[in-house]
Amino acid sequence: MMPIRQRAAFAARQARVAIARPAAIKSTSAVRFGSTESHGDHHDHHDHGHAAPVDEPMGTAFFVFLGAIPFTYALYSLSRPGKDGEPTVIETYINKLSYPTTxxxxxxxxxxxxxxxxxxxxxxxxxxxxxxxxELRNPEVFMSGSPYNVPAGHNINLDKVVEHYRQEHLKEVARQASAAAKAKE
Structure with missing residues (x-):
């Protein structure tokens, strides 16, 4: 519908222009207003008429539709069951790809x-x-604070805590050594 409408609009415009300007008026207006001195050289090469008709190709949709016809026939023939109730080609292919029930x-x-x-x-x-x-592996963690700006009487002696964890470590090392000696026997 659109190409018909475009052609009708084009024909109406051509008729309107032909009726409004006779050939004698066109020639005098070209002499009157068409000088190159007032408009410059860049207007001389313009064609103020209509564009030439363009040859339009068939388009993608046509070829897709044309290709869909044999594809549809092939799909239809593959979906039909075989002789004597055999499964279709598509069904056997899907069954090959699917897992068995076990x-x-x-x-x-x-x-x-x-x-x-x-x-x-x-x-x-x-x-x-x-x-x-x-369990702390490093007793120095207790003394990680800054030694500066400690108020008087707030510095705690942690020697007993450090000694406790040192003894725990020695007991653990001795236990591991005795376990390793029993494992070798």
Whole structure:
């Protein structure tokens, strides 16, 4: 509908221009206003008429539609069952790609077992009391504060604490050594 409308509008414009300006008026107006001195040279090459008709190609939609016809026929012929009730070509191809039912059952049972284990682990993590005791590997951590600007009487002697953790470390090293000696025997 649009090309017909465009052609009708073009024909109406051409008729209007032809009626409004006879040939004698056109020639005098060209002499009167068409000098190159007043407008410059850049207006001489302009063609103020209409553009030439363009040869339009068929377009993508036409070729897509043309290609859809054999594709539809091929799809229809592949979707028809074979002789004596054999499965269709598409159905046999899909059955080749799909899992057998035993694999699905195995997969589902493994998935269920993994979810059960995750539930048990989550319950364990939420309900077990937390161990708040922290073993310090370096006793210097207690004295990590600044030695400057400490008010009088606020400096605490931590020698007993350091000695306690040193003894704990020696006991642990001795226990590990005796365990290693028993393992070798």
């Amino acid at each position: 694999l699905w059952e195995t997969r589902n049972s493994l998935h269920t077992a993994a979810i059960d284990q995750a539930t048990q682990d989550k319950n364990l993590f939420y309900n077990v009391p937390r161990n708040t005791h922290v």
